[in-house]
Amino acid sequence: MRMEIETLYRQKFYITGRDFANAGNVSVQIKKILKEIGVKPDVVYRVSICCYEAEMNVVMYAFRGELDFQITDKAVCIIINDEGPGIEDIELAMMEGYSTATAEIREMGFGAGLGLPNIKKNSDEFKLESIVSKGTKLIIKIYLN
16 A cells, blocks of 8 residues: 655745845745744754755856745655756766856855755755756755654
8 A cells, every 4th residue: 555645835936047136035935934834943954954055056057947845744845947057067066165156156155065965965865967058956855754
């Protein structure tokens, strides 16, 4: 007998590339939703880190992106699809400190090369796929228990 996973909440958010004025707003909204429904603080913390880092990657590198936020009875699931240059070497991009950020982005205090490693470190399941010149898909799961 297969157990179905029940989706308790779902919302899509849209992120615009290079929109630094609104960067981080999606993560703040998600954190608020999680707190309102009583998700444990350690889970809220981990989800917030993952969402912020993923959102910033879309703002810094892609033209646009969509963040699909879902809460099931077992986990928080975040799926980010972006349209952008894609990642040429995923293994290299996963190394702490590696960054393709421009000087302009670094001057703003971003692009230290910690985003993807931080997401992986704070997630229970992590999957990254990318097609050069098309975009990137990131799937993150954080268990509620």
